[in-house]
Each structure stands twice: as C-alpha cells, then as structure tokens.
Amino acid sequence: MxxxxxxxxxxxxxxxxxxxxxxxxxxxxxxxxxxxxxxxxxxxxxxxxxxxxxxxxxxxxxxxxxxxxxxxxxxxxxxxxxxxxxxxxxxxxxxxxxxxxxxxxxxxxxxxxxxxxxxxxxxxxxxxxxxxxxxxxxxxxxxxxxxxxxxxxxxxxxxxxxxxxxxxxxxxxxxxxxxxxxxxxxxxxxxxxxxxxxxxxxxxxxxxxxxxxxxxxxxxxxxxxxxxxxxxxxxxxxxxxxxxxxxxxxxxxxxxxxxxxxxxxxxxxxxGDDNGLVLPPAVAPIQVIIVPIAMHKEGVTDKANEVLERIQKFCRAKIDLTDNSPGWKFAQYEMKGVPLRLEIGPKDIEKNQCVLVRRDNREKYFVSLDELETKIPELLKAVHDGMYEKARKNREEKTYEAKSLDELKEIAETKLGFIKAMWCGDQECEEKLKEVAGVSSRCMPFEQEQISDTCVCCGKPAKSMVYWGKAY
Amino acid sequence: MxxxxxxxxxxxxxxxxxxxxxxxxxxxxxxxxxxxxxxxxxxxxxxxxxxxxxxxxxxxxxxxxxxxxxxxxxxxxxxxxxxxxxxxxxxxxxxxxxxxxxxxxxxxxxxxxxxxxxxxxxxxxxxxxxxxxxxxxxxxxxxxxxxxxxxxxxxxxxxxxxxxxxxxxxxxxxxxxxxxxxxxxxxxxxxxxxxxxxxxxxxxxxxxxxxxxxxxxxxxxxxxxxxxxxxxxxxxxxxxxxxxxxxxxxxxxxxxxxxxxxxxxxxxxxxGDDNGLVLPPAVAPIQVIIVPIAMHKEGVTDKANEVLERIQKFCRAKIDLTDNSPGWKFAQYEMKGVPLRLEIGPKDIEKNQCVLVRRDNREKYFVSLDELETKIPELLKAVHDGMYEKARKNREEKTYEAKSLDELKEIAETKLGFIKAMWCGDQECEEKLKEVAGVSSRCMPFEQEQISDTCVCCGKPAKSMVYWGKAY
Missing domain, CATH: 3.30.930.10 (Bira Bifunctional Protein; Domain 2)
Structure with a gap:
C-alpha cells in the first residue's frame, strides 16, 4: 500500500x-x-x-x-x-x-x-x-x-x-x-x-x-x-x-x-491534493501511465505494450509491468501527479477500448483504441484547463478588499489570501502593515483598481492599489 | 581585418x-x-x-x-x-x-x-x-x-x-x-x-x-x-x-x-589549423554560414534569406548581413570553425547556384540551388570524414614503438607522440620512465600488440603493452 x-x-x-x-x-x-x-x-x-x-x-x-x-x-x-x-x-x-x-x-x-x-x-x-x-x-x-x-x-x-x-x-x-x-x-x-x-x-x-x-x-x-x-x-x-x-x-x-x-x-x-501531486501536462515527466489490468491473462501485456509504442509517438508515456496490484499502482501514480492513467484489461481489449482517468478530477472516459491519437491530446488539454480554472477560482475566492486598517487587520487575522488595498507610497505605512497585520506588499499590479481614494493605513491620498498578503 | x-x-x-x-x-x-x-x-x-x-x-x-x-x-x-x-x-x-x-x-x-x-x-x-x-x-x-x-x-x-x-x-x-x-x-x-x-x-x-x-x-x-x-x-x-x-x-x-x-x-x-577552429559538424553551433556577395545588388539579400529559410529546416544555419566585407567574413567564420560556407552573389543567382566551401580542406563546390537538401548533408558528412581521417593519420604518423629504454628515451627526447612499449607491471618501472624520459603511461590498450617479450625498462618478462607519452 x-x-x-x-x-x-x-x-x-x-x-x-x-x-x-x-x-x-x-x-x-x-x-x-x-x-x-x-x-x-x-x-x-x-x-x-x-x-x-x-x-x-x-x-x-x-x-x-x-x-x-x-x-x-x-x-x-x-x-x-x-x-x-x-x-x-x-x-x-x-x-x-x-x-x-x-x-x-x-x-x-x-x-x-x-x-x-x-x-x-x-x-x-x-x-x-x-x-x-x-x-x-x-x-x-x-x-x-x-x-x-x-x-x-x-x-x-x-x-x-x-x-x-x-x-x-x-x-x-x-x-x-x-x-x-x-x-x-x-x-x-x-x-x-x-x-x-x-x-x-x-x-x-x-x-x-x-x-x-x-x-x-x-x-x-x-x-x-x-x-x-x-x-x-x-x-x-x-x-x-x-x-x-x-x-x-x-x-x-x-x-x-x-x-x-x-x-x-x-x-x-x-x-496538489490529498492524494498527492497534480502535475501540469506540459511539464509532467510522465503524461500518461499505462496500467494493465489482469496482466497474467493472455494478450494483455502485449496489447498494453502495443498501445505504449503507439502513444509514445506523441506524448511522454510509461507502462507499469511490475507485480504490484492495480490499486497500488493507481495510488502510486496519483501521488506522482501523472495527468492521465490509461487502464487496459481483457474486457477492454474485447471491446477495442481502454479507460482513461484524469488526475485532476478523476473523471473516467471509455475510449476506443482507434481514437487515442486525438483523445489523449484532448484530455491532456482538458486537464491543463481544469487545473488552471481550479487555481483561478481558488485565487478569486481568497482575494479580499480592504478600505480601512481595521478591515485589513480583521481579514489578515482570520483568513489567508490576497488583500487589495490602496497605498500612499510611503515605506512607513508598508512597515506598519507588516507590524500590525503581518502582511507584506506583494506587488503594485499592472491592472490597477480604485478600491478607495485614500491609503488604507494613514488616510493620505492613495497613489496605487497594492496586493498585500502573507508569503512563502 | x-x-x-x-x-x-x-x-x-x-x-x-x-x-x-x-x-x-x-x-x-x-x-x-x-x-x-x-x-x-x-x-x-x-x-x-x-x-x-x-x-x-x-x-x-x-x-x-x-x-x-x-x-x-x-x-x-x-x-x-x-x-x-x-x-x-x-x-x-x-x-x-x-x-x-x-x-x-x-x-x-x-x-x-x-x-x-x-x-x-x-x-x-x-x-x-x-x-x-x-x-x-x-x-x-x-x-x-x-x-x-x-x-x-x-x-x-x-x-x-x-x-x-x-x-x-x-x-x-x-x-x-x-x-x-x-x-x-x-x-x-x-x-x-x-x-x-x-x-x-x-x-x-x-x-x-x-x-x-x-x-x-x-x-x-x-x-x-x-x-x-x-x-x-x-x-x-x-x-x-x-x-x-x-x-x-x-x-x-x-x-x-x-x-x-x-x-x-x-x-x-x-x-584546428592556422586559420583557427575547425569544428565537427555534429556539434558546430553553426554548421553553414551564408555569406551574400555584392549584397547591395538587387535581389541578393532576398535570395540569400530564402536559402537560409530553406536550409534551416535540416541544418544549423546563419546568415551574415553585416556591412563587413566578404573577405572579412570568410576569415571570421574560418576562425570560428564553421564547417561549410555558402556564398551566393548575383552571378550565382543567374545560374541558380551557390558556392559551398568546406572548412577542413577549403574545397569549393558549385551547387545547384535545387540540390541543397542533398548536397549540404553530404558535404557535412564529408567534412566529418575528412577531419576524422586527418586526425587518424596524424596519430598514425606520431605513434612509435620502442623495444629498449635507450630507444624510448631517444624518441621521447626528439619527438612528441605515443610510444608503444612493453611493461612488466611494476610501478617502479613506470616511475623510472617518467623520470628518465618524461613520459607517463597513457593506458594499457584493449587492443594489445606484442612489441617484444620484455619490459622496456627493466628487461623482466612483459605483462602488457602500454601507450606512453606526454600529456595535457
């Protein structure tokens, strides 16, 4: 296990x-x-x-x-x-x-x-x-x-x-x-x-x-x-x-x-999630892991190897032929964040199909073996898009606005995320926010918004909107 | 210049x-x-x-x-x-x-x-x-x-x-x-x-x-x-x-x-030679340098660029469009060891040809522009083979045999090269050769030859043939 x-x-x-x-x-x-x-x-x-x-x-x-x-x-x-x-x-x-x-x-x-x-x-x-x-x-x-x-x-x-x-x-x-x-x-x-x-x-x-x-x-x-x-x-x-x-x-x-x-x-x-890494397809060392099911049955390993040879022409693929159980392998490659898992067993072979499972949301697809050349790139793209969207949503949900120092302090004390707030441009205010709210200025974004007219810290006229937050 | x-x-x-x-x-x-x-x-x-x-x-x-x-x-x-x-x-x-x-x-x-x-x-x-x-x-x-x-x-x-x-x-x-x-x-x-x-x-x-x-x-x-x-x-x-x-x-x-x-x-x-580097085509950063001749004449730069675009599909090519003279450019890319020079001027364009010059031996070829896809790879291969053969010949000419210590010393004093000689296997003899002839053992080659039966240094029975020489 x-x-x-x-x-x-x-x-x-x-x-x-x-x-x-x-x-x-x-x-x-x-x-x-x-x-x-x-x-x-x-x-x-x-x-x-x-x-x-x-x-x-x-x-x-x-x-x-x-x-x-x-x-x-x-x-x-x-x-x-x-x-x-x-x-x-x-x-x-x-x-x-x-x-x-x-x-x-x-x-x-x-x-x-x-x-x-x-x-x-x-x-x-x-x-x-x-x-x-x-x-x-x-x-x-x-x-x-x-x-x-x-x-x-x-x-x-x-x-x-x-x-x-x-x-x-x-x-x-x-x-x-x-x-x-x-x-x-x-x-x-x-x-x-x-x-x-x-x-x-x-x-x-x-x-x-x-x-x-x-x-x-x-x-x-x-x-x-x-x-x-x-x-x-x-x-x-x-x-x-x-x-x-x-x-x-x-x-x-x-x-x-x-x-x-x-x-x-x-x-x-x-x-990443509770099962381990989730890797972006563009940089994943293995994009598709082939896990043969019921490997001892005649023809399974041969067919799986045949599929491997075919898909290696257009993606980074590997096959796991060790004697570990399929369940162990599933968990192992989920831990490693491999974007797609390709399962193939005797029943699939009968139907000229395989099962593709996305790492990001575990969605399962039954795919004809004739369509791997189009379906795999499509699904890798879908994994990328799904990952991006999930990350974007997480950021959206954890981005806050503060118009006053009290508001900013309250957000910083109770939540982790970006806090958008106006700043006068004085280093003193920047240092004070660090001191009283534990946040540092992340950046003055190119896409400025007018949250309010005055500095969240000192109340003087604001020069720019800043993303504040705790950082690694 | x-x-x-x-x-x-x-x-x-x-x-x-x-x-x-x-x-x-x-x-x-x-x-x-x-x-x-x-x-x-x-x-x-x-x-x-x-x-x-x-x-x-x-x-x-x-x-x-x-x-x-x-x-x-x-x-x-x-x-x-x-x-x-x-x-x-x-x-x-x-x-x-x-x-x-x-x-x-x-x-x-x-x-x-x-x-x-x-x-x-x-x-x-x-x-x-x-x-x-x-x-x-x-x-x-x-x-x-x-x-x-x-x-x-x-x-x-x-x-x-x-x-x-x-x-x-x-x-x-x-x-x-x-x-x-x-x-x-x-x-x-x-x-x-x-x-x-x-x-x-x-x-x-x-x-x-x-x-x-x-x-x-x-x-x-x-x-x-x-x-x-x-x-x-x-x-x-x-x-x-x-x-x-x-x-x-x-x-x-x-x-x-x-x-x-x-x-x-x-x-x-x-x-290398007296004109500078000579680079093996397989690793040369530029394999073919295009030098347009009479660049100010109409159509030359366009044609040269067209050739560049074509040959970049199968080799590492560059074009020199600076206002230095062709002669300066020839010397410059010879210094840099570029395996092939491609010259193209108004007269060549009229004849639908260009001139290819090998770096290793300066041989010149008039080549139809229709044949670049076959001729350039052929000539790159010829450059490689020519370079290898020249190096092999140099090594052959500078490889000597010694059957006695005096013979070895004389060679070492008058020539630089590999000296093939027998050795008993004793470190003492190895050190003595270093001391008296200034040579170190380069290796006991896999391809052994029986130059003589006794150690070139001590006269005891020989165990193996050694390449001796001065080294960087």
Missing amino acids: VEAITKMDEDFTKWYTDVVIKADLVDYSSVRGCMIFRPYGYALWENIQQIFDRKFKATGHENVYMPMLIPESLLEKEKDHVAGFAPEVAWVTHGGSEKLTERLCVRPTSETLFCDHYAHVIKSYRDLPMLYNQWCSVVRWEKTSRPFLRNVEFLWQEGHTMHETAEEAKEETQRMLGIYAETCENDLAIPVIKGRKTDKEKFAGAEETYTIEAMMHDGKALQSGTSHFFGDGFAKAFDITFTGRDNTLQHPFQTSWGVSTRLIGAIIMTH | VEAITKMDEDFTKWYTDVVIKADLVDYSSVRGCMIFRPYGYALWENIQQIFDRKFKATGHENVYMPMLIPESLLEKEKDHVAGFAPEVAWVTHGGSEKLTERLCVRPTSETLFCDHYAHVIKSYRDLPMLYNQWCSVVRWEKTSRPFLRNVEFLWQEGHTMHETAEEAKEETQRMLGIYAETCENDLAIPVIKGRKTDKEKFAGAEETYTIEAMMHDGKALQSGTSHFFGDGFAKAFDITFTGRDNTLQHPFQTSWGVSTRLIGAIIMTH
Whole structure:
C-alpha cells in the first residue's frame, strides 16, 4: 500500500513535506539546507527548463556560463548589492591547505560577474543589446529551509542583458516578465499577477523590480519570478562604457531576470491534493501511465505494450509491468501527479477500448483504441484547463478588499489570501502593515483598481492599489 | 581585418590561447583559474551535452542533482578518495558572518554524495541497478590553468551507478567507456584509444579505471574520458546494503564515469589549423554560414534569406548581413570553425547556384540551388570524414614503438607522440620512465600488440603493452 499523507487542510506544511518525499521528488542530504533532486524531481525541472530555454532563445538570448566563485572585491563594487547579499553568502577561504589572499563567495546571483565581463567585451553600440542567460545553481546562506521554496542551494536561470538606452532595457524587463507570466499560465497552469515591487521589496541594487505573484492553495503568496531594471548603476560602478552612435562614450542600461526551482514548489502548492501531486501536462515527466489490468491473462501485456509504442509517438508515456496490484499502482501514480492513467484489461481489449482517468478530477472516459491519437491530446488539454480554472477560482475566492486598517487587520487575522488595498507610497505605512497585520506588499499590479481614494493605513491620498498578503 | 593568430607549428601553446580567445569561445575572468564560457563556447558545450544526454537516457540512465557542497566528514569516509582529493578542494568556512562548525568543500567530484544518498534509497535487489547521471560544475584547486584543459572550475557530467553484482558493474563501466569512444569518433571526429589505466594513474578510490586517450595535433595525449569500477569499497565505507535475491544483506557494486569541457580542448587541438577552429559538424553551433556577395545588388539579400529559410529546416544555419566585407567574413567564420560556407552573389543567382566551401580542406563546390537538401548533408558528412581521417593519420604518423629504454628515451627526447612499449607491471618501472624520459603511461590498450617479450625498462618478462607519452 502507498502510505497515506497528511491531509492538506489539516496541516498544509506537513502535507507539503509529505508530498515532496512520497512522490520521490527529493531526498534530504547531509548538507544543511541543501537537498537532492531525485530523478522524478529533476525530470520535472528539465521540462520546465526546456520550455523557458526555447522561449529565451526565440527572443534572441544566448546562454553563457560564468564562474561560480566571486572575489570579495568584485562583490563589493556596487554598494546596495553587496549590502543585500553579503550577509547570506558562503565564503571560500582555503584552497587545499592554503589560505587564500582574498576570500571568494559562492555566487548568490551573478550581476557582478556579468558586469566584469561586459566591461571587457562591450565597446560600441554595435555590440548592443547583449542578451545573455545562464542556467546554474546559486547559494544563499538561509537559516531555515524547505524543499524548493527556500534552500541554501537552488537551481535557476539568471538573464543579464545590456542595452543602448534606458527605454530598451525597460522593454526587455517587461518582455521577460511577460514570458514568465505566459509560461506560468500556459504551461504550468498557474494564474499569476504581474506587477511592480515597492522600493522596500525590490532587488538589492535595482532601480525597479517587477514580479509575478501566484497564490497557493492555502491562500499564501509565492513570488514566482522577478525581472529587474538596473538603470546604469552597475555600469557606472563597473566602468562599462560604449561608443554611441554620436561617437560619445556612454554607459549601457541593464536588466536581470530569474526563475528558479521555486516554480516546482509553486506547482505542488497550487495544484496538489490529498492524494498527492497534480502535475501540469506540459511539464509532467510522465503524461500518461499505462496500467494493465489482469496482466497474467493472455494478450494483455502485449496489447498494453502495443498501445505504449503507439502513444509514445506523441506524448511522454510509461507502462507499469511490475507485480504490484492495480490499486497500488493507481495510488502510486496519483501521488506522482501523472495527468492521465490509461487502464487496459481483457474486457477492454474485447471491446477495442481502454479507460482513461484524469488526475485532476478523476473523471473516467471509455475510449476506443482507434481514437487515442486525438483523445489523449484532448484530455491532456482538458486537464491543463481544469487545473488552471481550479487555481483561478481558488485565487478569486481568497482575494479580499480592504478600505480601512481595521478591515485589513480583521481579514489578515482570520483568513489567508490576497488583500487589495490602496497605498500612499510611503515605506512607513508598508512597515506598519507588516507590524500590525503581518502582511507584506506583494506587488503594485499592472491592472490597477480604485478600491478607495485614500491609503488604507494613514488616510493620505492613495497613489496605487497594492496586493498585500502573507508569503512563502 | 580579422587579426592573425600565432602559427600552430611555431608555438602550439600560444596558438591554442589565441584561438580560444579569437574564436569567441571564452573570456578570462577576475577569478583565478576560472573562465567565462561565451555564447559560442557554451553553445558548443550544449551540443556535446545533448548528444551524450540522449545516449545516457537511451541506455536507461536518469539525471539527478546533488548538493554542490560536501561536509568534510563525508569526504573523509573513503580513505583513498579523500587522500586523492583533499589537497585540491576549495573550503567553505563561513556562512555570512558566521564560522561554520564543520567545513564544507565545493564538490571536486560527487561519489561521496551519491553514496550518502544511495544508503538512504537502496533497500532491495529490486532497486538495482540504480543508474544516475549528473550535469554540473566542479572545482579543483589547480595551481596552473588553461582554458578547457585545466581549470579551477569546469563543467562535466558524472555518472554514478550501483549494481547487484560485480560483473554487472564491470559491464556498465565498459558500456559507458564505449559510449564515450563512439561519440568521440562518430560525433567529434576524434579517434581514441580505449584502454585501462595503470594503478598509479587510476582514480582515487577506484579498483579499475578505464580511459579513452586522444592524440592532439602536436603529438601530446589528452585523456578525454574515464570510467571507473569501484567494487564495493565505497558501499562498505558508506554502509550501503540491500537484501539480495537469497534474502541476505549484501553490498552493491559501483561505477562512475565522466567527460568534461576538456572535450572542447580536444576538439580544438585535434582539428584546428592556422586559420583557427575547425569544428565537427555534429556539434558546430553553426554548421553553414551564408555569406551574400555584392549584397547591395538587387535581389541578393532576398535570395540569400530564402536559402537560409530553406536550409534551416535540416541544418544549423546563419546568415551574415553585416556591412563587413566578404573577405572579412570568410576569415571570421574560418576562425570560428564553421564547417561549410555558402556564398551566393548575383552571378550565382543567374545560374541558380551557390558556392559551398568546406572548412577542413577549403574545397569549393558549385551547387545547384535545387540540390541543397542533398548536397549540404553530404558535404557535412564529408567534412566529418575528412577531419576524422586527418586526425587518424596524424596519430598514425606520431605513434612509435620502442623495444629498449635507450630507444624510448631517444624518441621521447626528439619527438612528441605515443610510444608503444612493453611493461612488466611494476610501478617502479613506470616511475623510472617518467623520470628518465618524461613520459607517463597513457593506458594499457584493449587492443594489445606484442612489441617484444620484455619490459622496456627493466628487461623482466612483459605483462602488457602500454601507450606512453606526454600529456595535457
């Protein structure tokens, strides 16, 4: 029997931990805060990677690889940046038995390395834009950790681009945020809110930070991807110049943007249920699992293998021929979130049919074996749409509005979710809401609404609507 | 004008450094011994990666990801292993401002982490074989460095597998060596010699190490991939056990195997010439570069773009529409080693033809535009075959035989190349050859020959023929 997991509405945190282990996504390691990506977890990441990588390349980006170690002096070149990251880096102080003359940190992010390189290779406006991306792992010395959500080491991509003008760099910042949002919605079935971070929440060293915010099943927010506009601050600190069209020496304008294995956490907490994972078809390592029924009966295994061979041409399919019972297999692949189960037994074979069962709502379909080529893609699409709709509805139900501080406090005390409320733009009010209601600003969404005219906190005229909430 | 590079026969080392920089493969970084993979260099690695990844998956291997940091106590569990690697690891001693209670090293290789995980997840013979692979970067604190050949940080894959029996593990060791050799020959056009390493040269902690050895243009050897059989030594040190078919508790048998970005060094030094890189078509980021001639003439750019669109369906093609001269472009893409150049100008268009020029031997072909779909793949294949044959011939010409120590010394003093000579199996003789002739044992090849009956060094009865040489 597949062991039961904690019910999600009993203890969401425990449910999460149970799922990541029982679905064979990860194993804990002997290294504090670092986890092991098992084959199923890593295959999920590979699929996410491939989708993004294709989209990055289609928009003119090229992959590069920078060193994983950063000399302390390089990290210190941009003051806001080092202030933000120095407290949470791992320091290499010795090589073999020798003490190093300068400490090196394991990269927490690579702006400084990219800038150091850009200073070498950018000479003329003809070299711009420079559109680079890097897939790698980074280390941040976090005190607490949770698989995928907060780890000392995690996998990500970091895009770093340089542009001739501020306007072009700002366009790039938006373009990449758009790709993140579109991929979350169309591939991961996760609805997201696009918006701008407040100054308090922006990236260390950035002028503007944009974000996509997703809501998890429990109503808490997950920042799922960010895109930053740096102006020419780093360019000045690193002395990066180019000869412009007018023959003057200028500083280029910079962006960076990243998504990480956090997205796997987002998938788990957006879509999962009491039976385990529910994976979006676009990234599921196995899209269809074939479970033969009454395997010992003549012809069943042969027919099931024949079906496998056919459907592998258009989807990621597997067959389970182990001697575990069908019931055990059903539970096992539900735990792993496989979008479709294909059952086939002697009676089905007689009728030239099979049974397809959707993971997201357990709906059952009797499908003629002649129609697999059309029905399976249709059902995978239906699973995606069903998942997206369920997530959207959850977000809708858990999104509130507050017009006064009391109202906001009451919602925050009794419910988890997004609270839409107006803000004057003062960091003091932002800090006060954190203090008295425990919520942080998630973003100032691009789609603004006029909830009221005054700041929910101080009553002064409001500048923008903000999504507030508790976050992972 | 594309700047000239050092001639390879004048100064091969300088030639190499010129090529890696001028072909835009890498840039030096501010981090000692670490380099930057620029887009062209990284695209080359991505193509190599994809070929191997497909072959690993086709032979049942799954990708995983282990932490990049290893606690000192874990590294120390296998005595030979720690002795081999501890002197060359980078030590993390601080997280933020806090001193760690236990030092962590940045992984130089991941046997210890895999074993730690295997101890958790292997329980029964049903869990075996466990066939894992990891793509990552590793750090080894080398004193000297050269791009791709010897770096403090490099990219690689490390396969780690566990098996029920020693025999199965040995088969795996050979299978993966076979994949390495076949890929070098069929995809990278590099002939290699498969063989076993002597005990002196084997991997720290391994029972047996197998290798593929390639010969560079200058006659020096490059170890291009290794595959290790560990027996159950690590399994015992890490207390990894499984319940066998006979219901007894047993230790599994282990392998590991790896290739790295060194292979890019092998490609450069095997195939390059005085005009720069020569890239094997299977991994070249650009297989065909289209250079329009007399671009300002009406219809040329349109026709060239039309050709691009057509050939992009079956090869990696690009077009250069910059206002540099055709001559500059020819030199530029020769430097970058693009296998085929496609020239097309007004006269060609009139004749419904184009000119195809091979990078490897500069042979020129006038090809009808109606035949591109057959001619380009044919010529790419011809380039591959030409490159392989040239490399094989170079190796043949620089492979010598020695029957006495004097003979071996004379060859080693006057020539670079492989020296085939018999060996008694004693490490003393191996060390003496290093001392008096400056050569190391490259491998005991699977294809043995009987050069003489006695050890080239001590005169005692010979046990096997060894390839000796100077190596990168």
